[in-house]
Amino acid sequence: MKTTKKILLSEQDMPKAWYNIVADMKNKPLPMLNPGTKQPLRPEEMEPLFAKGLVAQEFTTERYVEIPDEVWQLYKIYRPTPLVRASGLEKALDTPAKIYFKNESVSPVGSHKLNSAIPQAYYNKIEGIKHITTETGAGQWGSAMSIACQHFGLDLQVYMVKVSYDQKPYRKFVMQTYGAEVIPSPSNRTAAGRALLARDPNSSGSLGGAISEAVEAAVTHPDTRYTLGSVLNHVILHQTIIGLEAEKQMDLVGDYPDVVIGCFGGGSNFSGISFPFLRHNFLDGKTTRFIAAEPASCPKLTRGKFEYDFGDTIGMTPLIPMFTLGHDFQPADIHAGGLRYHGAGSIVSQLLKDGLIEAQAVKQLDTFEAGVLFARTEGIIPAPESTHAIAVAIQEALKAKEEGKEKVILFNLSGHGLIDMTAYDSYFSGKLTNYDVPESMIQENVSKLEKLT
Numbered sequence: 001m002k003t004t005k006k007i008l009l010s011e012q013d014m015p016k017a018w019y020n021i022v023a024d025m026k027n028k029p030l031p032m033l034n035p036g037t038k039q040p041l042r043p044e045e046m047e048p049l050f051a052k053g054l055v056a057q058e059f060t061t062e063r064y065v066e067i068p069d070e071v072w073q074l075y076k077i078y079r080p081t082p083l084v085r086a087s088g089l090e091k092a093l094d095t096p097a098k099i100y101f102k103n104e105s106v107s108p109v110g111s112h113k114l115n116s117a118i119p120q121a122y123y124n125k126i127e128g129i130k131h132i133t134t135e136t137g138a139g140q141w142g143s144a145m146s147i148a149c150q151h152f153g154l155d156l157q158v159y160m161v162k163v164s165y166d167q168k169p170y171r172k173f174v175m176q177t178y179g180a181e182v183i184p185s186p187s188n189r190t191a192a193g194r195a196l197l198a199r200d201p202n203s204s205g206s207l208g209g210a211i212s213e214a215v216e217a218a219v220t221h222p223d224t225r226y227t228l229g230s231v232l233n234h235v236i237l238h239q240t241i242i243g244l245e246a247e248k249q250m251d252l253v254g255d256y257p258d259v260v261i262g263c264f265g266g267g268s269n270f271s272g273i274s275f276p277f278l279r280h281n282f283l284d285g286k287t288t289r290f291i292a293a294e295p296a297s298c299p300k301l302t303r304g305k306f307e308y309d310f311g312d313t314i315g316m317t318p319l320i321p322m323f324t325l326g327h328d329f330q331p332a333d334i335h336a337g338g339l340r341y342h343g344a345g346s347i348v349s350q351l352l353k354d355g356l357i358e359a360q361a362v363k364q365l366d367t368f369e370a371g372v373l374f375a376r377t378e379g380i381i382p383a384p385e386s387t388h389a390i391a392v393a394i395q396e397a398l399k400a401k402e403e404g405k406e407k408v409i410l411f412n413l414s415g416h417g418l419i420d421m422t423a424y425d426s427y428f429s430g431k432l433t434n435y436d437v438p439e440s441m442i443q444e445n446v447s448k449l450e451k452l453t
């Protein structure tokens with residue numbers, strides 16, 4: 001029997017609107033709070049920090065939000081992305097399961113991040129903003145914003161988590177090539193950075209700390225706004241283009257996923273592939289499972305607490321209702337830099353609390369084993385972040401084999417790993433380890449948080 005390898009969508013069939021799952025949630029996410037007044041945050045309070053168009057999307061309860069034509073035209077540089085039947089991996093696993101993956105690694109920066117960077121730069125541009133600040137972990141978000149800002153003629157400053165700045169210099173070069181200024185965080189540029197360096201002069205940095213610096217740099221300069229690559233509702237909204245395309249592509253081959261998997265940093269690619277399908281659980285009685293794959297060394301979903309917490313380390317953002325390890329949590333220097341974040345988005349957190357999605361923690365060595373198998377059977381070297389999703393997909397496929405059951409598995413390949421080869425080198429030379437997080441460390445951090453009740 002002939003099987004299809006790549007399922008392609010034509011440009012005209014690319015979705016014209018993003019999907020907002022908040023419209024279909026029975027229990028809506030709790031509001032963000034102003035940390036000063038403890039009152040629900042009002043849109044106006046976010047506008048000094050974010051473009052108004054993005055703030056409006058942050059608060060919207062509309063089911064669909066139209067993709068502006070200029071954004072839609074730019075998406076065509078790399079979208080629609082292929083849906084791929086992982087027939088090589090299926091064969092290697094000898095599984096009755098069908099495995100599909102959505103290949104977001106085909107974007108010019110090699111990850112899904114451009115799906116939100118383009119609209120974020122667009123809304124800033126049309127509102128007359130001149131300068132953008134942002135942070136980046138492993139460099140993917142910074143690279144994506146660099147392209148988007150270059151296209152719209154915006155000047156960009158990127159605070160890059162120091163461990164990645166040192167471990168992954170190539171992404172710094174990518175950002176510079178697209179015209180951005182890249183600063184290792186913590187830095188001496190901001191009061192937040194200086195405070196973090198005073199606490200620990202050898203700090204390897206964290207996403208939370210870099211966010212503090214980028215936020216401060218935005219609010220203390222004129223015509224400047226901040227952008228964030230994950231966690232917030234508007235970012236997740238933009239990423240639903242992944243799942244909306246995948247839905248049409250699965251339709252073309254007459255399959256529907258029994259399980260959908262995405263790796264989890266702040267939740268944008270997991271939500272992007274999942275929410276359009278979760279919509280059918282809510283509205284049409286489908287029973288698909290959704291699994292967020294997080295690193296065992298940064299286990300906010302599986303071992304964190306659902307409380308109000310800051311999105312950054314210093315405490316400059318609104319209070320967000322989320323599963324968190326506490327904003328002081330300093331994750332181990334694992335190679336999946338994009339997953340080293342202490343918290344999660346409020347929508348995903350509510351869905352997890354209500355048992356509508358699942359989470360699973362994966363150990364670093366297991367992720368690389370899965371990544372290498374995937375590279376050897378499918379030909380694409382996955383990003384260290386994406387290997388978390390692959391590891392869970394493999395587990396699900398092996399479970400199907402044990403049970404002798406057919407099952408359709410869909411996961412998101414959030415990015416390729418061609419700029420992360422030092423990580424693979426460390427794995428092959430036996431330098432990588434698993435990291436255990438002591439329960440006492442989690443308890444100590446979350447005990448300081450704002451109580452939800």
Ligand SMILES: *Cc1c(COP(=O)(O)O)cnc(C)c1O
Nearest residue numbers: 140230265266267268269338415
């Ligand atoms: C940033 C990133 C992630 C993690 O971020 P999410 O917002 O959770 O998607 C995962 N994979 C890749 C390739 C990334 O660049």
